Amino acid sequence: KAGVTQTPRYLIKTRGQQVTLSCSPISGHRSVSWYQQTPGQGLQFLFEYFSETQRNKGNFPGRFSGRQFSNSRSEMNVSTLELGDSALYLCASSPGQASLYNEQFFGPGTRLTVL
Amino acid sequence: GEDVEQSLFLSVREGDSSVINCTYTDSSSTYLYWYKQEPGAGLQLLTYIFSNMDMKQDQRLTVLLNKKDKHLSLRIADTQTGDSAIYFCAESPPRLGSGYSTLTFGKGTMLLVSP
Numbered sequence: 001k002a003g004v005t006q007t008p009r010y011l012i013k014t015r016g017q018q019v020t021l022s023c024s025p026i027s028g029h030r031s032v033s034w035y036q037q038t039p040g041q042g043l044q045f046l047f048e049y050f051s052e053t054q055r056n057k058g059n060f061p062g063r064f065s066g067r068q069f070s071n072s073r074s075e076m077n078v079s080t081l082e083l084g085d086s087a088l089y090l091c092a093s094s095p096g097q098a099s100l101y102n103e104q105f106f107g108p109g110t111r112l113t114v115l
Numbered sequence: 116g117e118d119v120e121q122s123l124f125l126s127v128r129e130g131d132s133s134v135i136n137c138t139y140t141d142s143s144s145t146y147l148y149w150y151k152q153e154p155g156a157g158l159q160l161l162t163y164i165f166s167n168m169d170m171k172q173d174q175r176l177t178v179l180l181n182k183k184d185k186h187l188s189l190r191i192a193d194t195q196t197g198d199s200a201i202y203f204c205a206e207s208p209p210r211l212g213s214g215y216s217t218l219t220f221g222k223g224t225m226l227l228v229s230p
Contacts, residue, residue, distance in 0.1 A: 004157070007139075033218075035220075041202060042220065042221065042222025042223055043158075043220040043222070043223065045217075045218075045219070048217070054218055075148050080151075083175070090157050090158070092157075094159075100145040100146060100207070100209055101145075101146055101163075102146070102207050102216060102217070102218055103148075103160050103163070104158075104160075105160075106150075106157030106158040106159065107157050108155070108156055109156075109157055
């Protein structure tokens with residue numbers, strides 16, 4: 001089974017631009033979660049999508065948004081980029097069914113640099 | 116506090132034991148997890164423990180859980196240079212009425228193993 005894939009792997013943008021990151025989950029997984037990882041704040045949860053609906057949301061401004069398609073692939077969008085948005089963005093997938101065991105499978109991440 | 120807390124850095128010599136500690140916040144977490152992140156990669160599940168257990172051993176890994184103090188630890192025996200990575204603990208409180216859980220990660224402990 002192929003793992004979680006994220007594209008692009010690296011991205012350089014300037015302040016004020018917007019960016020779209022893509023995540024393809026493991027086949028059969030219906031839940032996709034997004035995280036932002038920075039040296040100072042560690043791993044912070046952005047949002048989770050399950051069956052095309054946002055199921056959970058972290059504490060990020062509205063500039064951060066996402067969506068999920070019928071094939072479970074997900075995209076996240078950041079508008080009006082700020083320098084502080086420079087980070088590694090990780091996507092994780094899981095089956096998402098009703099279960100208290102929640103192993104998440106992570107992709108390699110997209111490294112976003114905002115200049 | 117509301118955060119899952121971990122010490123940020125641990126340095127050991129090859130062959131020694133490493134102990135990484137974590138304090139979590141939500142006593143309703145049914146499972147607690149340890150993830151490992153190697154340089155340039157996403158997180159990978161290392162091990163987990165069910166909340167009704169005090170200890171779980173898996174080859175060189177030993178997980179200890181103290182529910183009263185909400186303290187979780189990961190011991191790596193005979194630490195090798197290949198164990199150098201960032202280790203994250205995660206709690207998973209269930210979402211009320213939903214039957215599934217969400218993960219909250221600590222900021223990660225960087226383990227450096229010197230020869």
